[in-house]
Amino acid sequence: MNLAPxxxxxxxxxxxxxxxxxxxxxxxxxxxxxxxxxxxxSHLDFVVLWSSLPKxxxxxxRPVAAQDYWDRGLRxxxxxxxxxxxxxxxxxxxxxxxxxxxxxxxxxxxxGERYSLIIFPEGTRGTGEAVAPFKSGxxxxxxxxxxxxxxxxxxxxxxxxxxxxxxxxxxxISRITFGPASRIEPSESKQHFLARMRDALCALQPR
Amino acid sequence: MMLFGHxxxxxxxxxFGGILAVLALATLIGLALKIVVRAESAxxxxxxxxxxIRTWWVLCLVFALTLVVGQVGSLVLFGLISFLALREYITLxxxxxxxxxxxxxxxxxxxxxxxxLLSLGxxxxxxxxxxxxxxxxxxxxxxxxxxxxxxxxAAKIQWGLMICVYCLSYAPALxxxxxxxxxxxxxxxxxxxxxxxxxxxLQYVWGKLLGRHKIAATxxxxxxxxxxxxxxxxxTAIGTALWWMxxxxxxxxxxxxxxxxLLGFAGGLVLSAIKRDRGVKDYGTIVxxxxxxxDRMDSLIFAAPVFFHVVRFxxxxx
Numbered sequence: 001m002n003l004a005p006x007x008x009x010x011x012x013x014x015x016x017x018x019x020x021x022x023x024x025x026x027x028x029x030x031x032x033x034x035x036x037x038x039x040x041x042s043h044l045d046f047v048v049l050w051s052s053l054p055k056x057x058x059x060x061x062r063p064v065a066a067q068d069y070w071d072r073g074l075r076x077x078x079x080x081x082x083x084x085x086x087x088x089x090x091x092x093x094x095x096x097x098x099x100x101x102x103x104x105x106x107x108x109x110x111x112g113e114r115y116s117l118i119i120f121p122e123g124t125r126g127t128g129e130a131v132a133p134f135k136s137g138x139x140x141x142x143x144x145x146x147x148x149x150x151x152x153x154x155x156x157x158x159x160x161x162x163x164x165x166x167x168x169x170x171x172x173i174s175r176i177t178f179g180p181a182s183r184i185e186p187s188e189s190k191q192h193f194l195a196r197m198r199d200a201l202c203a204l205q206p207r
Numbered sequence: 208m209m210l211f212g213h214x215x216x217x218x219x220x221x222x223f224g225g226i227l228a229v230l231a232l233a234t235l236i237g238l239a240l241k242i243v244v245r246a247e248s249a250x251x252x253x254x255x256x257x258x259x260i261r262t263w264w265v266l267c268l269v270f271a272l273t274l275v276v277g278q279v280g281s282l283v284l285f286g287l288i289s290f291l292a293l294r295e296y297i298t299l300x301x302x303x304x305x306x307x308x309x310x311x312x313x314x315x316x317x318x319x320x321x322x323x324l325l326s327l328g329x330x331x332x333x334x335x336x337x338x339x340x341x342x343x344x345x346x347x348x349x350x351x352x353x354x355x356x357x358x359x360x361a362a363k364i365q366w367g368l369m370i371c372v373y374c375l376s377y378a379p380a381l382x383x384x385x386x387x388x389x390x391x392x393x394x395x396x397x398x399x400x401x402x403x404x405x406x407x408x409l410q411y412v413w414g415k416l417l418g419r420h421k422i423a424a425t426x427x428x429x430x431x432x433x434x435x436x437x438x439x440x441x442x443t444a445i446g447t448a449l450w451w452m453x454x455x456x457x458x459x460x461x462x463x464x465x466x467x468x469l470l471g472f473a474g475g476l477v478l479s480a481i482k483r484d485r486g487v488k489d490y491g492t493i494v495x496x497x498x499x500x501x502d503r504m505d506s507l508i509f510a511a512p513v514f515f516h517v518v519r520f521x522x523x524x525x
Contacts, residue, residue: 160298
């Protein structure tokens with residue numbers, strides 16, 4: 001079922017609840033194909049992040065979400081039918097190499113030359129205070145698509161609106177700060193790359 | 208005068224005519240300054256001034272519309288303002304994960320309840336937040352089980368409800384006052400808001416024109432003795448000149464507008480102190496050119512409850 005037109009309505013509602021203030025550290029984006037990567041603190045994250053993108057970019061941006069959480073009933077309708085999310089399995093513990101490669105293959109195929117992505121490289125929701133080490137998916141994705149612009153987006157206060165384990169939201173004014181875009185460097189090591197990306201995200205933290 | 212099927216008291220339309228004239232004049236002055244002043248250093252101030260004036264048009268039109276609708280309009284307007292103000296305030300102060308339920312009660316139960324009680328015209332609205340919310344929220348917090356900085360966290364949330372909801376709700380509560388020979392309508396509310404906001408604006412204007420000596424440099428770098436004295440006196444003059452829309456004599460109107468202006472100053476100072484403590488300049492960005500809702504409402508927060516009680520004590524039947 002194609003519910004994509006609903007996305008604008010849901011995004012408007014999310015903006016209203018979250019009162020989100022958006023700022024771009026590096027001017028407004030023009031990049032053709034990007035990966036927006038953000039800290040993950042709340043289920044509201046991808047909806048609010050998506051809604052804070054400029055309309056033109058929004059239409060071509062799809063979130064990558066965890067299959068184990070979003071692949072059920074209403075959640076699935078919201079994630080897949082409305083926001084065209086790409087659902088991927090989450091690695092619990094050690095995951096086999098082939099599985100991981102399949103997942104990256106699928107994301108690359110879904111992206112094509114057209115779509116940008118929203119991903120949360122911490123892999124799971126944090127407390128909102130510290131940014132956890134990044135999973136390596138971002139690195140393997142960039143090996144396959146070295147041309148994409150990597151844009152860090154730091155999300156503040158969404159965890160206070162709807163913390164882990166709560167279902168009633170409390171209104172706070174949230175903030176999303178987009179940082180300058182960068183790319184993976186030729187022959188950059190996995191460790192170096194992931195640390196660099198995490199630093200770029202942490203640099204957007206207030207104070 | 209009739210507007211959208213509502214009867215509008217002649218004093219109300221006169222007062223609004225005056226406000227629109229002042230705004231038109233301010234717009235012209237802002238335009239003239241933009242054309243005449245070329246100095247780079249003054250540009251930011253003038254651009255901000257013009258942004259403020261543009262926003263004033265919107266604020267005045269919204270306020271006028273709600274006054275025409277009557278008590279319900281004012282209650283909805285101030286209820287919304289309270290909600291957004293509380294959101295700004297709570298965003299600014301540090302809360303902990305365990306405060307989630309307490310905050311939910313504050314936002315979605317006590318804030319609407321306060322305005323609902325006002326719509327019933329029940330004078331008990333004065334005790335619901337200071338007595339019942341005060342005690343109840345403590346119990347909710349204790350049940351949440353997190354004892355770290357308990358008293359401090361409780362104080363923050365209770366303070367938020369007091370200033371953003373309780374104190375502000377006294378403004379539309381003015382409709383409830385039953386003053387013999389003086390219809391229960393929007394005139395008192397309009398009078399309070401005019402004197403209070405005029406005092407704010409005139410303190411800013413006098414401060415920009417003559418300001419030299421800071422009153423409390425650590426709290427608010429923009430508050431000067433020149434701005435304070437000039438603003439308070441000119442707001443008192445305006446309040447005195449508006450005695451015809453109140454149940455007061457000109458002399459009483461002078462005393463009461465002086466009181467409103469002084470309280471407004473105190474409100475601005477206190478709300479500034481909270482901002483400085485949290486290290487920010489404005490509460491938000493929702494009111495273009497002015498900052499957040501609390502930056503605009505800070506003076507009314509202190510002026511409204513005292514004005515209400517003074518008028519009730521000396522003029523109202525109950």
